[in-house]
Amino acid sequence: MDTTEFSALPSLGVEDLACRDGEKWATAGRGVLASWVADMDFPVPDVVREAVARRAGGDLGYPVWFDESRGGPLGEPFAERMWRRHGHAPDPTHVRLFTDVNQALLATLDAATAPGDGVLLHTPACPPFVEAVGRIGRRPLAVPLQEGAHGWEFGLEPLTEAAGRPGGSRVLFLVNPHNPTGRVLRRAELEELAAFVLERDLLVISDEVHADLVHAPHRHVPFASLGPEIAARTITLTSGSKAFNLAGVRCAVAHIGPRAVREAVDAQRGLFYGQVSVLAVEALKAAWTAGDPWLDGVRKVLAGNRDRLLARLPEGVRCHTPEATFLAWLDCRGLGLGTDPMPFFRDEAKVLLFSGPSFGPEGEGFVRLNFGTDPVILEETLDRMDGALRRRPQNS
Numbered sequence: 001m002d003t004t005e006f007s008a009l010p011s012l013g014v015e016d017l018a019c020r021d022g023e024k025w026a027t028a029g030r031g032v033l034a035s036w037v038a039d040m041d042f043p044v045p046d047v048v049r050e051a052v053a054r055r056a057g058g059d060l061g062y063p064v065w066f067d068e069s070r071g072g073p074l075g076e077p078f079a080e081r082m083w084r085r086h087g088h089a090p091d092p093t094h095v096r097l098f099t100d101v102n103q104a105l106l107a108t109l110d111a112a113t114a115p116g117d118g119v120l121l122h123t124p125a126c127p128p129f130v131e132a133v134g135r136i137g138r139r140p141l142a143v144p145l146q147e148g149a150h151g152w153e154f155g156l157e158p159l160t161e162a163a164g165r166p167g168g169s170r171v172l173f174l175v176n177p178h179n180p181t182g183r184v185l186r187r188a189e190l191e192e193l194a195a196f197v198l199e200r201d202l203l204v205i206s207d208e209v210h211a212d213l214v215h216a217p218h219r220h221v222p223f224a225s226l227g228p229e230i231a232a233r234t235i236t237l238t239s240g241s242k243a244f245n246l247a248g249v250r251c252a253v254a255h256i257g258p259r260a261v262r263e264a265v266d267a268q269r270g271l272f273y274g275q276v277s278v279l280a281v282e283a284l285k286a287a288w289t290a291g292d293p294w295l296d297g298v299r300k301v302l303a304g305n306r307d308r309l310l311a312r313l314p315e316g317v318r319c320h321t322p323e324a325t326f327l328a329w330l331d332c333r334g335l336g337l338g339t340d341p342m343p344f345f346r347d348e349a350k351v352l353l354f355s356g357p358s359f360g361p362e363g364e365g366f367v368r369l370n371f372g373t374d375p376v377i378l379e380e381t382l383d384r385m386d387g388a389l390r391r392r393p394q395n396s
């Protein structure tokens with residue numbers, strides 16, 4: 001196999017990866033290829049390493065931005081990046097820092113809603129979301145994606161049905177680009193959703209953490225960019241965890257459009273939510289301001305890997321083309337592997353995929369594969385999956 005087209009980006013070999021102590025590889029165990037949790041297998045950008053080292057050699061006392069009520073150290077970098085990449089000009093003073101996207105979701109939801117309020121979210125959904133919403137006493141209202149001829153659809157019908165359930169809804173929690181399906185919402189679809197939230201006076205929490213990994217010809221449209229009325233009711237969440245492989249760094253931002261939510265969040269800051277570390281802030285700032293050449297390399301590898309995966313999906317597995325990110329939502333329902341195909345591939349192929357039912361009942365019969373890795377490792381992953389399926393007695 002010729003992998004020279006991807007060689008611009010250094011990646012780690014299986015031996016290096018097997019020694020890693022992060023969740024992805026440590027959980028997989030010896031001899032098992034880790035293709036589950038959403039970390040990529042590329043070393044972090046040099047600019048990030050250098051920025052962290054510089055800070056570590058300097059002042060690690062309390063940071064001067066402890067009061068971040070005017071946007072803090074990432075307000076300008078976030079706003080500049082949004083403008084440069086998406087032509088959207090958010091207000092840098094509306095940015096607040098959190099350790100991760102889940103915390104930002106919970107903190108803003110807690111500030112914006114009351115116990116019992118309904119939160120609409122599309123399913124299948126990334127594992128912590130439904131549970132997180134329920135844990136703080138809000139009602140998760142699942143909105144199942146529909147499978148159309150050309151892929152996963154975010155139609156208004158199931159949304160209207162869910163919003164009409166007893167108790168009503170207060171928030172739409174949107175994940176775009178979507179995990180696990182990799183769908184990127186078109187402008188027209190987002191405009192439909194915008195009309196829906198205006199009509200029903202909903203707040204929107206828009207998780208855009210995969211926005212930097214949208215594959216051509218698709219484009220990311222920030223939800224808050226759809227107009228001033230929408231911006232005023234939208235909270236945008238993002239971090240460097242996905243595009244820059246910085247999940248262990250623990251730093252995320254929320255751009256909080258609604259003033260009342262901003263004020264309620266600020267009233268709790270410093271004590272209730274804790275604070276991010278100065279090293280984390282340096283890492284994310286470096287990634288956002290100087291990491292794009294690295295990101296360009298990653299995006300090329302991911303696009304190549306995605307095409308490679310689709311070209312040689314194991315027989316009987318179906319997958320709609322991921323339009324963003326490094327995750328593929330594999331439909332294994334035709335294989336007869338039961339509600340959760342993950343144990344079969346773990347035990348028989350020595351490949352650890354993410355179990356579909358973890359994403360809710362719509363994930364039964366599915367697994368999520370992570371192709372954010374060296375093309376050689378992806379090939380090996382697919383070879384192993386193929387081999388395990390061929391060895392099954394019912395295939396002989």
Ligand SMILES: Cc1ncc(COP(=O)(O)O)c(C=O)c1O
Nearest residue numbers: 038100101102179209239241247
């Ligand atoms: C859609 C989505 N939101 C949030 C997260 C978590 O991001 P973070 O680690 O920055 O909290 C993930 C991780 O996979 C994700 O896919």
